[in-house]
Amino acid sequence: MNTEDFDLLIESICGDGCIIVNKTIMSLEKDESPSSLQHLNAIEHQAILKELKSIMDIYDGEVCSI
Numbered sequence: 001m002n003t004e005d006f007d008l009l010i011e012s013i014c015g016d017g018c019i020i021v022n023k024t025i026m027s028l029e030k031d032e033s034p035s036s037l038q039h040l041n042a043i044e045h046q047a048i049l050k051e052l053k054s055i056m057d058i059y060d061g062e063v064c065s066i
Contacts, residue, residue, distance in 0.1 A: 001044050010051050018056070018064040025052050
């Protein structure tokens, strides 16, 4: 996946809100693939997971919960 596609995918996930971001993180941590990410390989899943966790770390868990 190129950088532009990666950035667009991250923006799309984040645009759905923090609950979706947290659910995506939880799924990826369990090695499950949300339907929007099924076309990616394991390395790409880990890159998405790392980026989403990095983004959510800024909020220190205070924005939303599930």
